[in-house]
Amino acid sequence: METVGSGGRLDSGGLDRSRSSSKLVALLVFFPPACFRFSPQLSARVAEEMGVTLGEEVGYTIRFEDLTNSGTTMIKFLTDGVLLREMMDDPLLTKYSVVMVDEAHERSISTDILLGLLKKIQRRRPDLRLIISSATIEAKSMSAFFQTSKRRRALEGEELGPRMDPAILSVEGRGFHVQIHFVEEPVQDYVQAAVSTVLLIHDQEPMGDILVFLTGQDDIDAAIHLLNEEAQTNRKHSSGLILLPLYSGLPRAEQELVFSPTPRGKRKVVISTNIAETSLTLEGIVYLVDSGFSKQKFYNPISDIENLVVAPISKASARQRAGRAGRVRPGKCYRLYTEEYFSKEMSAEGIPEMQRSNLVSCVIQLKALGIDNILGFDWPASPSPEAMIRALEILYSLGILDDDAKLTSPAGFQVAEIPLEPMISKMILSSNELGCSEEILTIAAVLSVQSIWVYGRGVHRELDEAKLRFAAAEGDHVTFLNVYKGFLQSGKSSQWCHKNHVNYHAMKKVVEIREQLRRIAQRLGIVVKSCERDMQVVRKAVTAGFFANACRLEAFSHSGMYKTVRGSHEVYIHPSSVLFRVNPKWVVYHSLVSTDRQYMRNVISIDPSWLIEAAPHFYQHHGQNSFGK
DNA sequence: GAGCACTGC
Structure with missing residues (x-):
C-alpha cells in the first residue's frame, strides 16, 4: 500500500473523506486471482492503519463475500471477476474515481479484458485515474498499450483534453540478493x-x-x-x-x-x-x-x-x-x-492466457458489456482470429448469439448473467422448460468444482468401490445427484465424506455455488422445480447445453472407441467414469483430458434424436444416416 | 484401466 500513499498524485481523489458525503468517491483496488487469498487480510491491514472499521471506509468483495457499505466505503479491494460483473451493470464504473490494477503482469484473461475496457472507458471518463501495477519486465509493454490510444486519438483529430495517462508502477519485491x-x-x-x-x-x-x-x-x-x-x-x-x-x-x-x-x-x-x-x-x-x-x-x-x-x-x-x-x-x-x-x-x-484458451466465456462477457466488434477490440494481446471465430460459432449454435453476433433475448442475456461456462448456463436455462431445475442446478454446481472425489496414490480401488454406492446407469451427472443427496442426508457431515471418498471441501463449495445459482435462477424467472425420478428430462437438459460434445460408439469397436459427431475425433470414456466399460451407444461429455488418448470426463448417455431437437442448425447437415440405429 | 498447472464469477 505504500504505492498509494507515496504517489502524491491522489491527494484530491479518493482519499478525501469530506467529499464522500455528497458523492461516493471510492478508490478501488483490484487484485487478480493469485492474490485472492490475501485481499481480505490486505483490506484488514489498510483499515487498521487508517484507524477505521473493516467493512465501512475500507472493505472488500470476493465471490461469496461482500464486506462493503455503499454509503461509507471509499476504498474497496476486489478480484478481477467481481469487477467485470460490476461493469455489466455500470460499464463506466461511475462509482469510482480511481482504479488500481495490481499484478497486471500476470496477464490472466480477466486482467486483459479489464485493461482493454479501462483503456476504452477512459475516453468517456477523462477524470478516472488509472494506476497499473506490474513487474518491471512488463511495465514497458503496459505503458505502450495505453500510449497507443493517445497517438491514435491524435491521428483521428480528437481533442486530447485533460485526460492523464495511467500511472504505471513497477514495484519489485524488496528481496535480498x-x-x-x-x-x-x-x-x-x-x-x-x-x-x-x-x-x-x-x-x-x-x-x-x-x-x-x-x-x-x-x-x-x-x-x-x-x-x-x-x-x-x-x-x-x-x-x-x-x-x-x-x-x-x-x-x-x-x-x-x-x-x-x-x-x-x-x-x-x-x-x-x-x-x-x-x-x-x-x-x-x-x-x-x-x-x-x-x-x-x-x-x-x-x-x-x-x-x-x-x-x-x-x-x-x-x-x-x-x-x-x-x-x-x-x-x-x-x-x-x-x-x-x-x-x-x-x-x-x-x-498471455488469452492466447492459450477457449474464448466462449470471454466473448460473452464482452458482448454483455456492449462491445459488439470483438475482433476490433483493443486487446493488450489479441487472441487469434481462429479462436475468436470458433467461440462465435459455438455461441451461435447454443442460441446465445444471433445472426448479427448480438446477444439473443432473453437466452443470451440470461446466460451472460450466470457466472458459469456458457454451456452449463445453457443447460440451466433449458432445465426450466423441462421442469428439472432443482436437479440441474446441483449438476451445474458439481461440474464447476474440480472433483468431488478424493483421489490419490493407490486408492483407486477404494474410490471405485465408493463410487459404486452412488453409480447411476444414466451416467456421471445422475451419479452426482445421488452423492449430493447423500451429503445432505448426512447433515453435510465430513465423516460421511471421508467414509465415501468424497471431498468435503469440494462438497461445501458445491452447496455454496448452488445457493448462488438458485438466487440468480430465481432472478431470471426460472422456476426451481424438481422432476422427481424422471431422469430422462435431466439427460435432455444436459444435452441442450452439451450437444456439441456428442459422441457415438464406433460400431464393431471392442476397445470402447467413440468418435465425436462434430469432428470425428477419436475419444474414450475415462476409466473414472461410471460409464467406463458400459459404453452406451450415444453419449455427451463435459470435458476432455488428453494424455496418450483423449478421455471424456463426466459422461451421460443420451438418445441421438435429442441432439436434433436441441440444436437443429448444428446437426442438420449430418442428415438422417448419422443418427441411424 | 487411470488424470487434474493455477485461478475466478
Whole structure:
C-alpha cells in the first residue's frame, strides 16, 4: 500500500473523506486471482492503519463475500471477476474515481479484458485515474498499450483534453540478493537433476530451507520417492531432510505442513508446482531449485480442445521463482538449464492466457458489456482470429448469439448473467422448460468444482468401490445427484465424506455455488422445480447445453472407441467414469483430458434424436444416416 | 484401466 500513499498524485481523489458525503468517491483496488487469498487480510491491514472499521471506509468483495457499505466505503479491494460483473451493470464504473490494477503482469484473461475496457472507458471518463501495477519486465509493454490510444486519438483529430495517462508502477519485491547458478550442460532428466541438486545443497551448504519447482503431482511424487530411496541407502546424505509435497490437489491439512516452522537441526524441502510461484508465499526459503518447466494450458481452435502440457517457463517466471529464495536472507538459486539457454532461447514473457484458451466465456462477457466488434477490440494481446471465430460459432449454435453476433433475448442475456461456462448456463436455462431445475442446478454446481472425489496414490480401488454406492446407469451427472443427496442426508457431515471418498471441501463449495445459482435462477424467472425420478428430462437438459460434445460408439469397436459427431475425433470414456466399460451407444461429455488418448470426463448417455431437437442448425447437415440405429 | 498447472464469477 505504500504505492498509494507515496504517489502524491491522489491527494484530491479518493482519499478525501469530506467529499464522500455528497458523492461516493471510492478508490478501488483490484487484485487478480493469485492474490485472492490475501485481499481480505490486505483490506484488514489498510483499515487498521487508517484507524477505521473493516467493512465501512475500507472493505472488500470476493465471490461469496461482500464486506462493503455503499454509503461509507471509499476504498474497496476486489478480484478481477467481481469487477467485470460490476461493469455489466455500470460499464463506466461511475462509482469510482480511481482504479488500481495490481499484478497486471500476470496477464490472466480477466486482467486483459479489464485493461482493454479501462483503456476504452477512459475516453468517456477523462477524470478516472488509472494506476497499473506490474513487474518491471512488463511495465514497458503496459505503458505502450495505453500510449497507443493517445497517438491514435491524435491521428483521428480528437481533442486530447485533460485526460492523464495511467500511472504505471513497477514495484519489485524488496528481496535480498539471490546468487544464480546455471548447469554447465543441459540436463536429460530434470526430476533426477532436481533430486541430485537437493542432496548437493544439503551436503555442502549451511542450514536453510529448499524450494524445488517441478511441473505436477507425478514429478513431485517421483522426486520424493527418489529422495526417500536415497535416505534408505545413504543415511548420511539425507538425514535431517523433511520432504514436503505441495500442489493444489493436496488435502488442506497436508498443504498446511509447508508453513510449519522447521525444527532445529532439520532442513525443510518443499517440492512444489507453480502454486508457490505466485499463489502462496513461503517464508524461510534460502535455496531454490528451478526445473525451468511448468504445466501450461494450450488451446487448439480447430479441434476446440484445451491441452495441459509441460512447457518451458519464461524469463519473467524464472526471475519470479529465483526471488522466492531471498525473502529472509541472501539466497541461492540453482537453475537446471544452461546460462546460454536462459539468455538466448528462453522467451522474455509468457504467452498471455488469452492466447492459450477457449474464448466462449470471454466473448460473452464482452458482448454483455456492449462491445459488439470483438475482433476490433483493443486487446493488450489479441487472441487469434481462429479462436475468436470458433467461440462465435459455438455461441451461435447454443442460441446465445444471433445472426448479427448480438446477444439473443432473453437466452443470451440470461446466460451472460450466470457466472458459469456458457454451456452449463445453457443447460440451466433449458432445465426450466423441462421442469428439472432443482436437479440441474446441483449438476451445474458439481461440474464447476474440480472433483468431488478424493483421489490419490493407490486408492483407486477404494474410490471405485465408493463410487459404486452412488453409480447411476444414466451416467456421471445422475451419479452426482445421488452423492449430493447423500451429503445432505448426512447433515453435510465430513465423516460421511471421508467414509465415501468424497471431498468435503469440494462438497461445501458445491452447496455454496448452488445457493448462488438458485438466487440468480430465481432472478431470471426460472422456476426451481424438481422432476422427481424422471431422469430422462435431466439427460435432455444436459444435452441442450452439451450437444456439441456428442459422441457415438464406433460400431464393431471392442476397445470402447467413440468418435465425436462434430469432428470425428477419436475419444474414450475415462476409466473414472461410471460409464467406463458400459459404453452406451450415444453419449455427451463435459470435458476432455488428453494424455496418450483423449478421455471424456463426466459422461451421460443420451438418445441421438435429442441432439436434433436441441440444436437443429448444428446437426442438420449430418442428415438422417448419422443418427441411424 | 487411470488424470487434474493455477485461478475466478
